[in-house]
Amino acid sequence: MKRIIAVLCIASLAVLGASAAFAAYPEKPIRVVNYVGPGGLMDVTSRKFVSIAKKFTDATFVVENREGAGGLVGMQAVLEQPADGYTVFAATTSNIAKVLTSKKDVDEFIWGFEWIAMLMKDPECLIAAKDSPLNTWEAVFKEAQEKKGAQLWTGPAAGGNDHLMAMKVWEKSGMSAKWIPYNTGPEAMMALLSGQGAVYVGNPADIGGREGFTIVAIARKERSPKFPDAPTFTELGIQGLEDEAMWRGFAMRKGSPEEAMAWWEDLLKKVAADPEWREFLEKDGIDVVDYGRPEFTAQIKKDIEDSTHYLKQYGLIK
Amino acid sequence: MEILSNLAEGLGALMAPVPLLVILAGVCVGILGGAMPGISPSMAVALLLPFTFGMSPAMGLVMLCAIYLAANYGGSVTAVMINTPGTPSAVVTAFDGYPLTRNGKAGTALGISLIASVVGGFVGIAILVLFSAPLARFALKFWPAEYFALAILGLSTIASLGGGRWLESFIAVLLGLLLNTIGLDPLSGVSRYTFDVLRLYDGFSFIPVLIGLFALSEVFSGIESGEIGHPPAAPDKERSPWPSLRDYMKLKFSMLRAGVLGTVIGIFPGAGGTIASFIAYDVEKRLSKNPAEFGQGAPAGVAAAEASNSASVGGALVPLLTLGIPGSSSAAVLIGALMIHNLQPGPELFTKHPEIVNTLFSSLLVANVFILALGLLGARLWIKAALIPKRLLYPLIFAFSFIGSYAVRSSVFDVGVCLVFGLVGWLLSRAKFPVSPVVLGMILGTMIEKNLRATLMMGGFSLFVQRPLSLTLLLLALASVAVPALRERRAARKGIL
Numbered sequence: 001m002k003r004i005i006a007v008l009c010i011a012s013l014a015v016l017g018a019s020a021a022f023a024a025y026p027e028k029p030i031r032v033v034n035y036v037g038p039g040g041l042m043d044v045t046s047r048k049f050v051s052i053a054k055k056f057t058d059a060t061f062v063v064e065n066r067e068g069a070g071g072l073v074g075m076q077a078v079l080e081q082p083a084d085g086y087t088v089f090a091a092t093t094s095n096i097a098k099v100l101t102s103k104k105d106v107d108e109f110i111w112g113f114e115w116i117a118m119l120m121k122d123p124e125c126l127i128a129a130k131d132s133p134l135n136t137w138e139a140v141f142k143e144a145q146e147k148k149g150a151q152l153w154t155g156p157a158a159g160g161n162d163h164l165m166a167m168k169v170w171e172k173s174g175m176s177a178k179w180i181p182y183n184t185g186p187e188a189m190m191a192l193l194s195g196q197g198a199v200y201v202g203n204p205a206d207i208g209g210r211e212g213f214t215i216v217a218i219a220r221k222e223r224s225p226k227f228p229d230a231p232t233f234t235e236l237g238i239q240g241l242e243d244e245a246m247w248r249g250f251a252m253r254k255g256s257p258e259e260a261m262a263w264w265e266d267l268l269k270k271v272a273a274d275p276e277w278r279e280f281l282e283k284d285g286i287d288v289v290d291y292g293r294p295e296f297t298a299q300i301k302k303d304i305e306d307s308t309h310y311l312k313q314y315g316l317i318k
Numbered sequence: 319m320e321i322l323s324n325l326a327e328g329l330g331a332l333m334a335p336v337p338l339l340v341i342l343a344g345v346c347v348g349i350l351g352g353a354m355p356g357i358s359p360s361m362a363v364a365l366l367l368p369f370t371f372g373m374s375p376a377m378g379l380v381m382l383c384a385i386y387l388a389a390n391y392g393g394s395v396t397a398v399m400i401n402t403p404g405t406p407s408a409v410v411t412a413f414d415g416y417p418l419t420r421n422g423k424a425g426t427a428l429g430i431s432l433i434a435s436v437v438g439g440f441v442g443i444a445i446l447v448l449f450s451a452p453l454a455r456f457a458l459k460f461w462p463a464e465y466f467a468l469a470i471l472g473l474s475t476i477a478s479l480g481g482g483r484w485l486e487s488f489i490a491v492l493l494g495l496l497l498n499t500i501g502l503d504p505l506s507g508v509s510r511y512t513f514d515v516l517r518l519y520d521g522f523s524f525i526p527v528l529i530g531l532f533a534l535s536e537v538f539s540g541i542e543s544g545e546i547g548h549p550p551a552a553p554d555k556e557r558s559p560w561p562s563l564r565d566y567m568k569l570k571f572s573m574l575r576a577g578v579l580g581t582v583i584g585i586f587p588g589a590g591g592t593i594a595s596f597i598a599y600d601v602e603k604r605l606s607k608n609p610a611e612f613g614q615g616a617p618a619g620v621a622a623a624e625a626s627n628s629a630s631v632g633g634a635l636v637p638l639l640t641l642g643i644p645g646s647s648s649a650a651v652l653i654g655a656l657m658i659h660n661l662q663p664g665p666e667l668f669t670k671h672p673e674i675v676n677t678l679f680s681s682l683l684v685a686n687v688f689i690l691a692l693g694l695l696g697a698r699l700w701i702k703a704a705l706i707p708k709r710l711l712y713p714l715i716f717a718f719s720f721i722g723s724y725a726v727r728s729s730v731f732d733v734g735v736c737l738v739f740g741l742v743g744w745l746l747s748r749a750k751f752p753v754s755p756v757v758l759g760m761i762l763g764t765m766i767e768k769n770l771r772a773t774l775m776m777g778g779f780s781l782f783v784q785r786p787l788s789l790t791l792l793l794l795a796l797a798s799v800a801v802p803a804l805r806e807r808r809a810a811r812k813g814i815l
Contacts, residue, residue: 038364039654047371047658063368068727069519070502076516101507102519152776159507180462180772181505184650186643187587193641194458196776209662210642283660316506 025085025260029060032250034090035074037067045248046090049119052277056270070098070157072109079112083253085260089113093161093246096303101159101316106304113251115300116261117268118291120281121245124165125218125230127192127200127207134198137216137236141175143198149176154188154197157181159316161246162201165219167310169201172233172240189213203246204230205284219244226285245287249296265292321447324672328680331673332380340377341681344384345688349696351385352392353404355529356722359389359591360647367655375659376677382655383635383678384685386648390591390628391435391689395696398427398620399703400715402533406524407591407627409757410599412532413479414612414619421615424704425697429561430617431624432693434573438625439686441577442584442632446639447679453633454640457585463781465588466769467791469762472593474795475600476755477802478609486751494759495766497522504768517731524760526723526736531753533719534740537712539747560697565617572602572618573625580626584633590646591630592761598626600798632682638663639675 032050034043043065050061066074075095081087091113099109128135134143144151155162158181170176177198182188185202192200193212200206200213204227207213215230219241223232233241250268252261271277272290281288291299311317332338344366351362363382370378393405398415411431418427445453460468476487500511501521512518576598583594602622603612612619634645635652642664644650656663661671668675706714723736743753773781782788 037651038367039651039657044654044658047368051371066728068729069516072516072519073727102502102509157507158505178775180775183504183588183768184644186653190458190587190637190641190643191461194461196461209664209666211665280660 025257025263026059028086029062030085031081031087032061032063032090033074033078033087034063034065035067035071035095037065040065042090042092042248045119048277048280049271052271052274052280053267055274057267070102071095072098072102072104075099075109075113078251079108079253081253083255085252085256085263087253088264089251090248091115091251092248093303096300097160097164097307097311100304100307100311103317110300110304112254114254114256114261114293115249115251115296116264116293118247118249118289118296118299119268119272120249121243121247121287121289122203122205123218123220123224123285123287124162124244124246125202125204126169126216127189127202127213128198128216129192129195130212130214132195132198135214135216137231140198140216141173144175144177147177149178151175151177152180152197153177153199153201154180154182154191155201156183156185156188159311164307164310165244166199166201167314168241168244168306169217169233169238171310171313173238203285205286208284220287224285226282247289247299249291261293268292324676325447325680325683328673328676328678329683331376331677332680332684337377337380337677337681338684340373340381341384341685342688344381345388345685345692348385348388348390349392349395349689349692352389352408353395354722355396355402355404355533355718356525356725357389358405358525358647359386359393359407360651361726362386362389363648363651367651370655371658375656375661375671376674378655378659379652379674379678380681382652383631383682384688386652387439387628387631387682387685388689388692389648390631391432391439391624391693393627394431394435394620394624395428395700398431399424399700400533400711401536402715402719403528405627406528406757406761407595407630408623409528409532409592409754410595410623411620411627413599413623413754414614414616415623417613417615418617418620419704423615424701425560426565426617427615427620428697428700430566430569430620432690432697433561433566434569434576434621434624435628435693436686436690437570437573438577438580438628439631439689440683441574441625442581442629443679443682443686444632445578445581445629446632446635446682450636450640453582453585453636457637457641459787460586461781461785461788462769462772462776463785463788464791465586466766466773467782467788467795468583468586468593469765469769471791471795471798472596472762473758473766474798475596476758477799478600478603478612479596479752479754479758483750483752486749487755490746490751490753490755491759494756494761495763496759497527497756498760498763498767504764505771515731517727517729521764522735522739522760523723523726523729523732525726526732527739527760528757529719529722530736530739530741531743531746531756533715534736535743535747535753537715538740538744540708540712542744542748561617569618569621572621575601576622576625577629580629581633581636583626584630585636585645587637587643587645588765590634591627594626594630594633595623596758598622604798639667640665 032046036042046063066077078087078089134140153166163179189200217233218230221242269290278288351357362385393408394411397403397408397412401412401416403409403412415427476491502509502519579598580594599622602618603609634649637643637645638649653663720733723732
């Protein structure tokens with residue numbers, strides 16, 4: 001089925017791309033491989049990116065979906081392709097944690113990639129039900145102390161990015177609680193609304209369009225312009241959570257041509273400055289970035305370090 | 319009244335060539351996708367998602383919802399005609415639909431499944447339009463304890479699925495539950511029985527298993543019995559009459575009951591149309607005057623299965639529109655569609671873009687009418703499927719099984735899974751084990767495990783009895799197993815005396 005989509009996309013895009021410039025890269029369609037299904041967060045992001053990128057390039061993009069094993073299937077699919085720069089992996093923070101929790105080879109699954117373009121930082125935040133008595137950080141913290149570790153926090157999969165954030169908050173604030181994982185973020189939010197937990201860990205966009213939620217703390221240096229009422233962790237007296245975010249970006253196999261990687265870095269700079277792209281992300285309180293290889297690689301290193309530390313501490317890996 | 323005028327407004331907006339064509343296209347794609355084994359409703363919706371990017375948000379949503387609704391009906395066509403459920407929720411439709419076809423009553427089976435789908439669809443939409451706010455509040459009463467209890471209630475339906483073969487059904491359901499332990503642990507992410515095979519991390523993909531157990535095993539049995547050479551029993555007009563209005567009227571309460579059940583169960587994320595159809599079928603069988611007819615070609619069985627799974631569409635949209643939370647995997651794709659158009663799913667949609675919501679509601683009604691029309695037209699064609707000689711049909715089923723299995727995740731591994739489960743299904747039916755409990759076990763296994771463990775983390779076993787809803791559901795489940803067993807014992811004792 002995905003092949004059919006791919007063929008249809010190529011066919012329709014080939015018509016548009018017939019006037020492609022004679023640049024050395026890209027001289028054929030670029031496949032953007034997603035690890036989520038159509039309509040998933042990264043899928044929507046890649047399709048939007050591609051549609052805006054068309055303002056700046058004649059290149060043809062084909063967005064593909066290779067789901068499975070929490071992203072490992074998609075990563076492997078890209079690693080099996082030649083390192084020619086024509087297969088790009090659409091990655092998010094959760095891929096890094098997934099490689100670590102499933103004990104895959106970091107050198108192969110993470111450093112087998114060149115991390116070329118980081119598009120955004122979606123700040124992590126703690127969300128509570130508006131009508132709950134626990135709708136401020138102080139109240140949450142106080143109850144957590146009283147319950148001595150039995151307070152429940154909700155969110156998606158164990159060991160994922162949001163769970164990691166929860167562990168960071170517990171450590172930095174000196175409290176403890178239990179993580180109840182749900183199938184998806186929205187299900188965990190529904191659980192919060194029905195009183196199953198005290199806090200949901202997610203991103204500001206999660207409360208958009210949904211009634212009854214409030215952000216109790218956000219992991220940003222300053223308050224988010226889109227959510228000015230949400231205090232930062234620093235304001236609440238918790239240090240070390242100034243820059244915790246879920247990122248999305250693109251990666252290519254290690255050993256891909258320098259020209260291809262530089263082309264993507266350059267493309268990202270153009271897209272990141274585009275008003276339509278900024279509006280698409282900023283309306284959800286997401287920070288637009290245009291990181292190239294050095295900054296993105298540094299981010300990946302920090303993620304591996306953090307994940308390993310917390311996953312070990314809470315016994316998810318040895 | 320306000321609701322009616324809103325609906326009328328929405329309908330008015332749809333009465334133009336383009337919207338009608340969009341709905342028609344959606345219904346066509348949906349029926350075809352649903353009928354293709356391997357393409358579930360959520361996949362059919364996802365498949366067409368990229369095509370809606372260029373449409374207006376309202377038209378895009380209208381088309382996707384039409385596909386979703388139609389795919390739930392489409393699945394019944396192949397279930398009835400060749401015992402191959404095109405969608406997971408059509409498994410139950412095959413229980414009685416296929417025996418009807420085998421008895422030369424394909425017309426009856428197709429007619430009832432179509433009308434039940436349409437009636438169920440209307441029930442679901444009506445409940446969605448009228449009661450979505452209170453239903454969303456009800457959905458919030460469900461904690462993991464209740465989800466666990468609901469799954470147990472679903473599991474208790476095997477008591478009536480096996481048709482008296484208690485031990486075999488029990489073993490089959492255990493097999494399904496055990497198969498579910500393969501893959502990543504749903505709570506801690508530890509990998510279980512995966513042998514480091516990446517493709518096993520998510521467990522067995524449900525659709526290849528389904529196709530194998532039902533479609534391929536049927537082919538294997540056919541080959542074994544040497545049916546290939548024989549000309550099939552021709553279901554001509556005389557012998558395969560279309561049901562009369564009276565036949566439908568007899569089933570009206572079955573359809574309505576199943577419709578309401580389907581809508582209510584459809585609300586809960588993770589439960590959805592499949593469990594709804596199992597439970598609705600079970601209810602009808604228990605209420606029936608001749609329960610022995612079920613599994614042999616009971617019209618009420620087909621009606622219950624189809625009405626409930628079509629109604630679950632309306633149910634799944636309740637939390638999507640009121641809370642911004644998808645009630646099914648298809649509804650989750652709809653969220654993606656909303657997002658790409660810069661719309662936020664959730665209550666804000668009603669206040670900020672009421673016209674989109676009104677159009678959506680009205681379009682579901684129109685789509686349902688189109689399903690009826692296309693279903694009636696198509697039935698003449700589908701009924702011919704029973705005329706295809708087995709030596710042509712079997713290779714076709716084989717080919718479609720493989721394509722369908724591959725299509726789910728573009729994976730050859732899944733083709734192997736389909737083949738293996740074809741053999742498993744064939745061996746099971748040779749040994750007179752029912753196959754459907756395996757499916758039920760696989761659907762419910764993860765739900766049971768996850769919610770049991772989540773409840774234990776939240777407060778221990780006592781939560782199951784402390785929470786009134788969970789206690790009620792568990793008692794219902796207990797009764798639904800115990801009552802027939804006790805009755806049987808009493809009957810046996812009387813027989814001895």
